[in-house]
Amino acid sequence: MQASLYVHIPFCHRKCGYCDFNSYAMAGAIVEAFVEALHREIAQTPYAGARVPTVFFGGGTPTFLDEKTLAGILEHLARQFRIEPNAEITIEANPGSVRAEQLRALRQAGFNRISFGVQSFDEAELKRMDRIHSPQEVYQSVEWARAAGFENLNLDLIFALPDQTVERWASNLEQAIALNPEHLSLYALMLEPNTRFYHLYQKGLLRLPDEEVQVAMYRLAQARTRAAGYHQYEISNYAKPGYECQHNLVYWRNEPYLGFGPGAVSYMEGVRWTNIKHPREYVRRLQAGESLVLESEALEGWEKVGETLMLGLRMTAGVNLAALEARFNLPVRAHYAEVMAQLQARGWLEQEGDWIRLTDEGLLWHSEVALAFLE
Structure with missing residues (x-):
């Protein structure tokens, strides 16, 4: 059996105005109780011994926890599972709260990929987003990470921010590229309910770039x-x-993964489930020996195929239809022939042999394409 592992650390120093992730600005006894509960969840997994190609610590802000605690969690995972020798082991980090010695210890503990939540290099944009770091701290954090031995480094940036111009986004891009990271994640701002940005927008107090400007930023x-x-x-x-x-x-190929921590999602043997989200309830349930499952869904037949297509078409390489038919033992090409023809007619989908992929235009309309395959 094989499964990738995700560990959710739900704490942040401050909740950002745009963030809808399962994160909480909490401190004190709850943090220690959470760590103890997380170890208990790992110890109770029914999938002990599974082979693990990748591990990802996300949040929240994983580096909210000290390096010894994080190393202890990774060590526990290594005892419970067979983490492959060349496994990719990622940790997310906030440039405003990491320390040089912390990064050295994390690298020595086995983390070999680091992802910094930069979001912007513009001081005013960072303040507006409620980020706690400065542009200078980004440069310092990257320098420390390199000195610690991280040779696989990602920077996250957000575009289409309030009042952002194409020129300001271009400046952010140039500064990110100048740091020479191995990977860049560049996301358009999404207004999610229950965020400060969403409520400001509903009140007419948040001006966002229009669709034409957002497309220009993406093309840039x-x-x-x-x-x-x-x-x-x-x-x-x-x-x-x-x-x-x-x-x-692993996610985009719809392959198996296990999630640990509040709100973590797992997908094993065709069943997807989500842990209870609030850290206090997560701790209480583990202490009481109660189920952590908030919701669960068993996917069958064409549901699995539809989701695999939806996720796989996020990748520019696309999806191999012959491989999909072999994987699920279903006539995928015949079933979706009409849908694919319609998407090709709109210029959103192209086919080359057994492969289908989104066109450059289709990448802008992935949500609509996904709905077509899920209906």
């Missing part, structure tokens, strides 16, 4: 990363050759 990202030697392998992700995020590829 494609062009500049390509010129700098990165290839776009997914809608929002760009990598130097050989540095694609292996963990995220």
Whole structure:
């Protein structure tokens, strides 16, 4: 059995105005109780012994925890599972809260990929997003990470921010590329309910770039990363050759993964489930020996195929239909012939032999394409 592992650390120093992730600005006794509960969940897994190609610590802000605690969690995973010798082991980090000695210890503990939540190099944009770091701290964190031995480094950036111009986005891009990371994740801002940005927008107090400007920003990202030697392998992700995020590829290929921590999602043997989200309830349930499952869904037949197509078409390489038919033992090409013909007619989908992929225009309309395959 094989499964990638995701560990959710739900704490942040401050909740950002745009963030809808399962994160909490909490401190004190709950943090220690969470760590103890997380170890208990790992110890109770029914999938002990599974082979693990990738591990990802996300959040929240994983580096909210000290390096000894994080190393202890990774060590526990290594005892419970068979983590492959060349496994990609990623940790997310905030440039405003990491320390040089912390990064050295994390690298020595076995983390070999680091992802910094930069979001912007513009001081005013960072403050507006409620980020706790400065542009200078980004440069310092990257320097420390390199000195610690991290040779696989990602920077996250967001575009289409409030009042952002194409020129300001271009400046952010150039500064990110100048740091020479192996990987860039470049996301358009999404307004999610229950965020400060969403409520401001509903009140008419948040001005966002219009659709035409957002497309121009996306096209600029494609062009500049390509010129700098990165290839776009997914809608929002760009990598130097050989540095694609292996963990995220597991998600996009709809392969098995196990999630630990509050709100973590797992997908095993056709069943997807989500853990209870709030850290206090997560701790209480583990202490009481109760189920952590908030919701669960068993996918069958064409549901699995539809989701695999939806996720796989996020990748610029696309989906191999023959491989999909062999995997699920279903007539995929015949079933979706009409849908694919309609998408090709709109210029959103192209086919080459057994492969289908989104066109450059289709990448902008992935949500609509996904719905067509899921209906």
